[in-house]
Amino acid sequence: MEKKQYEQLNETIYTETLSNGLSVTLLPKNEFHKTYGLFTTKYGSIDNQFIPRDSDQLTRVPDGIAHFLEHKMFEKEDGDVFNLFGKLGASANAFTSFTQTSYLFSSTTNVDENIGTLLDFVQEPYFTKETVDKEKGIIAQEIQMYEDEPDWRLFFGLLGNMYPKHPLHIDIAGTVDSIMDITAELLHESYNTFYHPSNMNLFVVGKMDPEEMIQLIKTNQAKKNFSEATEIERYFPEETTADIKPFDSIKMAVKRPKSIVGIKGVGRAPEGKGALVYKTTMDLLLALLVGPTSDNYLRLYDTGIIDDSFSYDFSLERTFYFADIGGDTKEPEAFSNVIKEILLTAKVSPELNQAHLVLVKKRMIGQVLQSLNSLEYIASHYSQQNYGEATLFDLVPIIDSITLNQIKVLAEEFMQEKYMSVFHILPKEDSKT
Structure with a gap:
């Protein structure tokens, strides 16, 4: 071994x-x-x-x-x-x-x-x-x-x-x-x-x-017999930026509208340790822009555009990667518009500053260390993540090594309107679509 x-x-x-x-x-x-x-x-x-x-x-x-x-x-x-x-x-x-x-x-x-x-x-x-x-x-x-x-x-x-x-x-x-x-x-x-x-x-x-x-x-x-290992050939259809549908909505029996904004990763998904670095950089970027320590979050919460259901995530897996930001909101159109504005101006956002990055890193490292004390967390996350030789235990030094410039470069490359899409769920009785 x-x-x-x-x-x-x-x-x-x-x-x-x-x-x-x-x-x-x-x-x-x-x-x-x-x-x-x-x-x-x-x-x-x-x-x-x-x-x-x-x-x-x-x-x-x-x-x-x-x-x-x-x-x-x-x-x-x-x-x-x-x-x-x-x-x-x-x-x-x-x-x-x-x-x-x-x-x-x-x-x-x-x-x-x-x-x-x-x-x-x-x-x-x-x-x-x-x-x-x-x-x-x-x-x-x-x-x-x-x-x-x-x-x-x-x-x-x-x-x-x-x-x-x-x-x-x-x-x-x-x-x-x-x-x-x-x-x-x-x-x-x-x-x-x-x-x-x-x-x-x-x-x-x-x-x-x-x-x-x-x-x-x-x-x-x-004790068991298995056939010889062969490479598995999978097929996935080709997609372009033009295939992205900018907006859609449905009506459901909900009391409060829901809105979600997505940014599709275009091009080949990073692999190996590079995938873990990429995902961690994106996690830091999203936390800086709309996380609970950001002025954006406080402003949107105070004005009632977001509530405690607000969440954001970045998924990076085999053949795809994307970010999504969503939640319940009294004003779905205002929600999606302001989130898109925050994302599209990310590179020059005042949220991206060294002091804020230090704070977000400390918070993220603390969450990682706390999670690593849970066998349930390790068991559920370790086998789900495919980063080559990199593991969950490489996460703390990776977080610590990521620079503000790396985050700004990623913001400029990833946060583009042509990669974005919005989906709303509207109450049946209030929907005008």
Whole structure:
């Protein structure tokens, strides 16, 4: 195993790539009683066009199949995997995002058995026509529930404006119509393509002996046969700036309007450690412009244009990156106009000054250090972020190293009107659109 120490944070990470291609990362935290295990495949909702393993033909699978597959993995011929984890004193869960699917457990006892259960159930699929058809009704209800959720609709409305061709704009669970086309055969095809160990990683954090843990994992994997690793070929449609829809809105049964402003990243997304530096620089820029320490935030809050629902975020993942700023507001048009003005004048904004940057950095570093005391935070974030050799534990020195000039350069490059889009949700009774 390769060992990497972070002396400033008193942390040591162990990594090894097994002979079958599985990437394993171990983070001992022996001062804790709990252990988390996360088993992740780089397969998410956007991966709906690809060349299946043992084929040379591009295929288009139904939207929502990655999420559907996640649901079905817990059901086996002899029962439900949740019950098995429960008997071992563990809680289990799973989630599907745009770019990956993760399965996890947490436990204070029977850690070895739970690791084995996690690896075994994910690597032993079981699908039948009967169980697949039964699941369609369950997931259809979940989709309909999210269709009635205003904040969910606001976010995906913005994605629809910015990414009209890219599958990012499609709900992670798909649509009621699309999931009806999912079959056991298609699930097996997707599973065989994306659930190969070479496309997966296992992350374990908590109380453990790393040497014993890696041996346990190796022994488990040595008992299984896998085909030879091959590179996965995915397909994504080409998009240009001209495809961005500047504005759209819908009416819903909400008491207060909602507005969101998005800025689409154009060009190839940064990769490796450069992606972590880029994301951190953008996080600092947004915090300076509209974070709680900014004059902009106080002004908008005092005038009632924003309230406690106000939030901002920057997402950077495989094939896409974008910023979004939104919330409830009594004046959606005023909200989106003033946010756009703040972003478009970012480079010359008085908010971008050295004293403010020092304050925002201290605040951000404090939040990072506090979060690193939580196994839940580490477990949920570590495997989600793909920054090459860089990790969460590189974040503090990266924050400290970013200069005001770097932030201003990024503001000039990224904050352009042609990259922006606005989406509103208006109350049905008040809407004039």
